[in-house]
Amino acid sequence: MDLALTIDGWIDEEIIFAQQLGARRVFAQVNGDEDAGALAALANRIEKAGLIPAGLHAAPAAGQPTEVVLSKVSRLALAAKPAGFGLLNSPAGLRGKALAQLSQAAGQAGVELVIPLAALGLRAADLSLDTVVRALPSAAGCDVPPAVVLGWLDAAPGKALPSELRLVSFENERHPAERQSRDYDELLLACWRLRQAGYTGDVRVGRPVHWKGDSLANHQARAYLTGYLRGALQAFG
């Protein structure tokens, strides 16, 4: 199990930030306008900095028609693996038929598609890792928050993790000021249970709650969350 950080790999400060935090595995956030050459250059920037390109995090600009988004992300899927990115995290806005088409394109390109929970359109009452896995297009993996993982592991202790679980992401977490010193929230418990279950994927620091006085890129908040996970993972061994 490794810690990964999402960064905008085109911004030097972001790459340096990942280095400073000791986050070697990075997901490069891309908007879908990148061609194969640009992705290769992006991977090169990341690798030259001593980091590992764990995957692409597709985040097309909001407000675009579904067919445009699908076209862009499909192009990313085709270009990802030759550029050195073995995993593509699809955007939450692609669902249903478009998601199935994207999954097909990714499969043909040999890149692993990882789908976030929000894209699967599951009702909260039906939410479990089993229903998530069943809702996935074939050959796709899932990117889920820690609560989903915990629910599944607590309900079936000792059961093997589904191979479709490829990414556990921490985004929009509660502000640290809301945590008490003994409050084992979902982040910590999820890491521990995943470690015990032999999870070998990434735990990803995404977009946290904004801190007052922080940069627009949420450097302090991301540093805190990365440090939190680093401390927990080092303690777990």
Next chain:
Amino acid sequence: MMKIALMAGLNPKEAEFARQAGVRDIVWSAGANDLGYVTYEELSRAQEFFKSYGLEIGVIENVAFQYYDKAMLGLPGRERQVDNFCKSLESLGRAGIPVLGYHWMALGGLTTDYVRVRGGALHRHFNLADALRSPAAAMEWRGPYSPGRVIHLPDREIRTEQMWDNLGYFLERVLPAAEAAHVKLAAHPDDAPIPMFMGVARVLSSFEGFKRLIDSFPSPANGIDFCQGTFSEMEGLDVLEAIRYFGGRKKIFFAHFRDTCGKVPDFSEVFMDDGDTDMAAAVRAFNAVGFDGLIRADHAPHMPGDNRQGHRSFAFQLGYMRGMFQAVQLMAEENQEA
């Protein structure tokens, strides 16, 4: 369980940062005034300020150096400084602040340079040979971050036993005042932990030094600010054993969480996750001896791009501490249940 603390100044930016990082306990350092001691009014104003952010001062770390420099050096005028130190203790007692951290470094802290490591972060580095070659430079403790600091080169030698006499004179008089005020005195190790520099002894620079401090002055108010970073710099010292030894005797009143690579004569401060110490084992050692005081995130590598207060770096450190402390606690509880 020990409580994560942060040193903060009396400004909204620092207080807000501490609050947002989930810290409730503050370590504060009062500045210098013309009276020569920390007043209750100063403390009270600081307490009110931090309280408005939901924070509480748990430790006063250091009084101004010039409040007790004569006591350190054994110079005329030390009697008045010792009396004033007792007044500082009375002020803390009246304000209900239970711990006063202090150091006994007559020449201050020592650093020889700053080196760049991961992501270009600046690490404090100390090399004894370099310090001996450029002693004045080594005394500029925080380098470019201490503009205006005046370095006082010593004009005399103070041998080891003389320095112990000076410390003894001081403690024999201030410890009763600390007891009366219900304040504990927490001695910080000499950083860099070398026994002598420019002919001036540094007596709190080893395990044996602290053992002598504790054994020679058996007051309940006499204890240690266990700066894990500085202890890890001590040649030949096992940090975990030191925690167990002094913590087991309930003599750790306050702690700093930090790690280094290397030991005297050459060491570098590093990010907490990147040093020589098994930090999780250190946390377990603190827990095993029942230390439940404040442990603060100590000075950290400066990250380019960070603000002047180093909030990105401290955010990383505070998150690291919280994650590690909670993880250790979780594992311990599950082991007990099993």
